Amino acid sequence: MQDDTFCECLKRLFKAVELDDEQEFVKLYTKVSFDDRLFIWRGRKSRYCNKSDTLLHVAARLGRAWLLRLAVHDGAPLSLTSIHNKHPLHEAAQTGAVECLRILICAVNVPVDPLKRADWTPLMLACAASSPQPITGMNDTSHATSRFVECVRLLLQHGADPSFTNKDGWNCLHVAARAGCREIVSVLLQHSPELIHTKTSNGRTCLHCLTSCQMSATDPYESCKIAQNLLDRFPQLLFIPDACGTIPVFDALRRGNVILASGLLRIDPDKQLEHCDKLGLKAVHVVAESGELDSLKLIEKHLGSGTFESKVALDCVAGIGGVTPLHLACRSGQHNIVKHILDSFRNSSVCDRPLHPLICPLDIRGCSPMWYAAVGSAGLGGTSVTQRICCLKLLFDALLAIPHDPETCSFISDHVVSILSCVSNASIHQVLENFVVDLLHSN
CATH class of the missing domain: 1.25.40.20 (Ankyrin repeat-containing domain)
Structure with a gap:
């Protein structure tokens, strides 16, 4: 034929x-x-x-x-x-x-539950596609969402199993939470309330999936309603870490979703913000590296500016023991974070102490934020150069603005000279050399 x-x-x-x-x-x-x-x-x-x-x-x-x-x-x-x-x-x-x-x-x-590639059922696909985002050619997004809700209801009525997992261990509730569709999350929980206790292959709960989704940033109020629905049923979701030790509020803060993060932090904020992941990082470290200034201010509101001095445990298996938020912000070129932390050091009560240990704390390897800004992330030294130079200049301006005794001045200049040997980028090299000259002249 x-x-x-x-x-x-x-x-x-x-x-x-x-x-x-x-x-x-x-x-x-x-x-x-x-x-x-x-x-x-x-x-x-x-x-x-x-x-x-x-x-x-x-x-x-x-x-x-x-x-x-x-x-x-x-x-x-x-x-x-x-x-x-x-x-x-x-x-x-x-x-x-x-x-x-x-x-x-x-x-x-x-x-009713055939598996496509990667082990997705029709029910999973309906949940994933339900994200209430604007759809090309359609003005009524609520109508578009209602179509997927009806599809989910039909599939469940005809025996579709919402507990099926795909190759990554995600079931329909994880998928629906990530899509950010409140109606479908409610339908699934009414049909199979036990789903709220399930985890993906890497240990992530439905609340993790919600806080890490794009929808949580585009419509945070809708995400807050979904989160409240989940927490009303299982409050412990706030404190369950995934395989990396990350709890849900970390994801919300990392993405800059301050509205959702604020909602989560209504319950035991200190416990959540002081939690350490498997790298030893707290929320303030995560946010400093991601560059979300509003998230950093939210953490400061709960814990005070003293949290900016928080160091990763010295026995950290990742080799970043002693690292502060300032180190991590400099490493990834987050100059807005660096400026805020430096301003906080200057304006808060900590200024009755010498400022240079706050501006240039050393990690377990003897590396300062200046070193991190100059060298960058391992294997990524050539990226974010312009941003990291901004961080260096902010640090240098802060150091030049305070008087130093000869011993401290000598220590800082020697430290910068040692950094020069690790730097190959000509622009960064020149900034470091200029600072040494300015430092010696100012003192």
Whole structure:
């Protein structure tokens, strides 16, 4: 049946489906003999790939319910797989084609939980696609979201299992939380409340998934409502670390989602902010390196400016013992964080102590924030050079603004000279040399 006439007919049928031209499709289809119609339904969009889309995949994806009704009436095979092992049911669920989903799911011998590549079920795809983001060509995003909610309800009513996990250990609740769809999270919890206790393969809970999603930053108030729903059922979610030792508030702070982080910090803020991950980093260290100034100010509001002196434990297995937030901000070129911390040191009560130990604390290897700004991250010394130079200049301006005794001046200049031997970038090299000259002249 793979002759040129058949291929041309199939091509025209695909075109009719894509254009939503039911009349043209029926006209072409009725010209095909009954014996050959099965080949039509099994035909692939590409004649060179026997796993490309069938007519049913395209119809389900585009919401062509009329074609699916015809396919069911004619006894077409409804569970053929595409190149990604997707069934038509996957396509309908992923695009929120409610009527197509209903037709397929009510048909005989159509599995409700088929697995596509990476072990995703149709229910997972509906949850993932439900993120209430603006959709091209649609003005009513709430209507778009409601379509996916209806798809989820239909799948659950027909026996879909929300506890199935994909290759990364994510189930439907993790996926829905990451998508940020409050209605679907509620539907899943009402159907299977035990899901709230589950973790992904790397130990992340549904609250982790929520705080690390893009939706939590674009619509933080919606995320707060989802978080409250989760915490009302299982408050301990706040303190459960993932495989890296990260708790949910770290993710919210790292992404700059201050509204969501503030909501989470209503419960035992000190315990959350003083928590250490497996690298020994607290929230203030994480935020300093990510450069989220508003998050840093939120931490300062709860813990005071003294938290900027917080050092990673000396026995840290990652080799960053003694590192402060200032070290980490300098390493990644977060000059806005560096400026805020330096201003805090100058303006707070700590200024009754010598400032240079605060500006240039040494880690376990004897490296200062200046060293971190000059050298950068391991293997990444050539990146963020301009930003790291800004950090160096802020540190140097702060040091030049305070008087030093000869011993301290000598120590700082010797330290900077030692850094010079580690730096290959000419611009940074020049900044360091100029500082040594200015330091010696000022004292």
